[in-house]
Amino acid sequence: MSSASASEPKTGEILPDWVRPIVKESLSERAYRELRVALMRGQLRPDTRLRLRPMSARFGISATPMREALLRLVSEKALALDARGSVVVPRLALDQLLEIRAIRTDLEGRAAAAAIASPAAEIDALEAIHAQISQCHASRDFARAVNLNTEFHLSLCRLGGMPILYEIVELLWVRCGPILSHLYDDGVPDWEPHPHRRVIDALRHGDSDAARDAVREDIERGGSGLFAHVRASPAG
Amino acid sequence: MSSASASEPKTGEILPDWVRPIVKESLSERAYRELRVALMRGQLRPDTRLRLRPMSARFGISATPMREALLRLVSEKALALDARGSVVVPRLALDQLLEIRAIRTDLEGRAAAAAIASPAAEIDALEAIHAQISQCHASRDFARAVNLNTEFHLSLCRLGGMPILYEIVELLWVRCGPILSHLYDDGVPDWEPHPHRRVIDALRHGDSDAARDAVREDIERGGSGLFAHVRASPAG
DNA sequence: GTGTGTAATTTGTTATAACAAATATCTGAC
């Protein structure tokens, strides 16, 4: 799927938008995709067991494509296998959360630096997302703020024009999905200016170093609410 | 598999070494692993088609686990699907090779910096690998040099103690596997001192910045032989 | 009540079969 899939409309379409590439999606891919967005939206709680046959019944498909979808997410480590071989929603360990943050620092930082080449319209779109985030903060709609924050980071990452890097980062976000809903458990940070704003300004000024540093700071200082929902790392 | 698998013996084992954790490996996992090492060793040429039933016959298993193994490698982008849905060994595009190199710069650099905490024995092991590489250069055994070079980088990466980062980097190496055998097509670089050596020295001195910079330089200056075997990047 | 054994069910895994679409092979006309 991937590169030929619906992920990147990208090229300026002349055709009316009901003309879209025929994507013949297999049953396993559809199940995969649905489970993936459910994960990213925090709709699957850690330790939830996803048994094969009940799941395939819920999706109205047979065991074979269901298993393919589940195993694919396992291979991406968005899901995991317990001792029995059952698929479960994994619980992040502290080590893992810290490591993911460090990797995101590198990769999202690089993407942000590369994003200074973006057309102004794309930067405007980024700013629009952040404006919505600010609104959600004001109205204390944290559930939506979480999803918008994810969208901000992934959109920025996409602007970097590095598809391989983007997919890696996206996988890292999926892995954090099950605990992302607790992002604001510590309350709304009162940074002034908000790092997102600094990113946007840096992009507008073509300052790649500033863009990189701003994202890095956003990653490093944010997300404190997640740590409470993380498993103490195993002894080893 | 991964975290519970055989990848990390790690903890100082007291038990005799014939006592090893019983790994009940499913048929699909075995096929997956074999294909993966074949890829990493460059034994599968780009554009090779891996048809489902012939492959399952070759492995002596049925189509179901064979398909699982193939689709898993597809999801890791170590393999790809052509228009027909057949699994093929992908041909890297120039953009992709450049992007992989950039990402490796970040991630292997971070791992190298983190590796300064490694015990001396591990650094010795790294040095031993590089010594073998030098021997291969002298005897012009490039096939082995390629594999040893991979081993050097992955071992260094493992020393960083960041398992998530390690797996990402390993996937990037697998993706380069099919063209890796051409690493020395441009001849043996006559860098003095070899960046590997600078890495080792930096680790011994606990100089994380130097370690990071040395790996980065190794990545950025090396691998020129690969570019001839890369597909011109698609227009978009 | 608590425990213990057995039976029934459910689990993941693998093999096999059915299906449509695509590919390959063959046949025959010219």
Added chain:
DNA sequence: GTCAGATATTTGTTATAACAAATTACACAC
């Protein structure tokens, strides 16, 4: 020889069944 068309085979996909191992349910003793 070349080309057209029909047939046969092979392709990926999905469903179903068979299997062993694990889990659960349940009945019965104490």
